[in-house]
Amino acid sequence: MTIQPIKWKKNRLFLLDQTRLPERERYIECRTYLDAARAIKKMVVRGAPAIGITAALGIVLGVEAIPQQNRRRFLTRFEKICQTFAATRPTAVNLFWAIKRMKKLVAHDPFPPLKELKALMKKEALKILEEDVKSNKRIGAFGSQLLKNDDTILTHCNAGALATGGYGTALGVIRAGKSQGKRLHVVADETRPFLQGSRLTSWELKKDGIPVTVITDNMAAFMMQQKRIDAIIVGADRIAANGDVANKIGTYSLAIVAREHKIPFYVAAPLSTIDFSIKTGREIPIEERNSEEVSHISGKRVVPKGIPVWNPAFDVTPNRFISAIITDQGITEKPYGKNLKKLISL
Numbered sequence: 504m505t506i507q508p509i510k511w512k513k514n515r516l517f518l519l520d521q522t523r524l525p526e527r528e529r530y531i532e533c534r535t536y537l538d539a540a541r542a543i544k545k546m547v548v549r550g551a552p553a554i555g556i557t558a559a560l561g562i563v564l565g566v567e568a569i570p571q572q573n574r575r576r577f578l579t580r581f582e583k584i585c586q587t588f589a590a591t592r593p594t595a596v597n598l599f600w601a602i603k604r605m606k607k608l609v610a611h612d613p614f615p616p617l618k619e620l621k622a623l624m625k626k627e628a629l630k631i632l633e634e635d636v637k638s639n640k641r642i643g644a645f646g647s648q649l650l651k652n653d654d655t656i657l658t659h660c661n662a663g664a665l666a667t668g669g670y671g672t673a674l675g676v677i678r679a680g681k682s683q684g685k686r687l688h689v690v691a692d693e694t695r696p697f698l699q700g701s702r703l704t705s706w707e708l709k710k711d712g713i714p715v716t717v718i719t720d721n722m723a724a725f726m727m728q729q730k731r732i733d734a735i736i737v738g739a740d741r742i743a744a745n746g747d748v749a750n751k752i753g754t755y756s757l758a759i760v761a762r763e764h765k766i767p768f769y770v771a772a773p774l775s776t777i778d779f780s781i782k783t784g785r786e787i788p789i790e791e792r793n794s795e796e797v798s799h800i801s802g803k804r805v806v807p808k809g810i811p812v813w814n815p816a817f818d819v820t821p822n823r824f825i826s827a828i829i830t831d832q833g834i835t836e837k838p839y840g841k842n843l844k845k846l847i848s849l
């Protein structure tokens with residue numbers, strides 16, 4: 504079953520509305536770049552690679568709408584479009600990576616006819632989408648070697664087809680394992696407050712016939728203590744040069760508990776998620792989202808009015824808790840500072 508969270512059809516961008524899953528499967532059309540930027544902000548589309556792809560295609564929508572004026576005005580508008588996307592969500596580095604790729608095209612050849620430049624941009628954005636699916640499959644092929652028949656794997660948030668161009672990173676590893684004939688069972692953390700685990704991970708695994716059990720986040724430690732988890736695999740929003748990993752809030756505590764119970768803790772991510780410009784996870788900007796995501800459940804208030812709420816969307820897991828990072832160029836282990844660098848030269 505192919506799940507496509509992002510579709511580009513006849514020069515139009517369609518996004519599977521992840522705020523409505525699992526009750527409703529509907530695509531919304533982004534007619535303008537502002538529609539696409541809003542969709543990222545509101546998490547109609549989410550997950551680091553999917554955000555990057557949407558921004559690239561959103562930039563295409565934006566530049567297509569710029570009339571064939573002089574080049575300077577084009578560049579000013581292009582810059583504004585890029586800035587709008589850069590301001591949507593701060594943590595997932597794939598967003599900035601994709602914007603940079605689109606900017607590179609302009610910088611590379613500053614003077615082709617605008618029509619040509621727009622065509623080049625469309626080609627590049629579609630390439631980013633296509634490459635992402637391929638890279639997920641490579642992550643799957645590498646990572647599945649770490650799984651044994653009958654393993655039960657705990658995952659947090661959604662690092663699946665919905666969070667990427669399709670297939671997934673953490674869930675891609677599980678999909679690849681299944682396609683090799685391994686019997687695998689997934690335990691999906693609910694992932695408060697946005698419920699990516701209970702709403703999205705379970706939805707997409709069910710579609711693929713992969714057995715999944717949903718637990719609330721506070722049940723994970725007990726399950727590990729009971730020896731019911733063989734491995735943990737999560738995705739990443741940004742990996743610092745030293746291997747510290749920013750991922751969905753709650754990942755850090757899972758990693759600590761996994762260490763206590765000697766359960767391998769794996770991170771699966773494409774190279775585009777590694778930010779070599781920052782040395783450690785302390786430099787990763789952590790998004791704080793609307794307090795209503797915590798104070799309300801399905802529109803109903805669950806925290807008394809006037810009580811302060813804190814809602815950081817991500818946390819940082821220090822590299823020492825990570826057993827291996829599974830990338831599209833291979834599996835890497837400690838020391839990450841040295842070994843991650845080696846991957847880019849492959």
Ligand code: MRU
Nearest residue numbers: 549550551660662666738739751
């Ligand atoms: O806030 P979200 O839903 O965008 O957060 C998503 C995650 O934390 C994922 O684990 C991460 O982006 C990896 S997706 C392949």
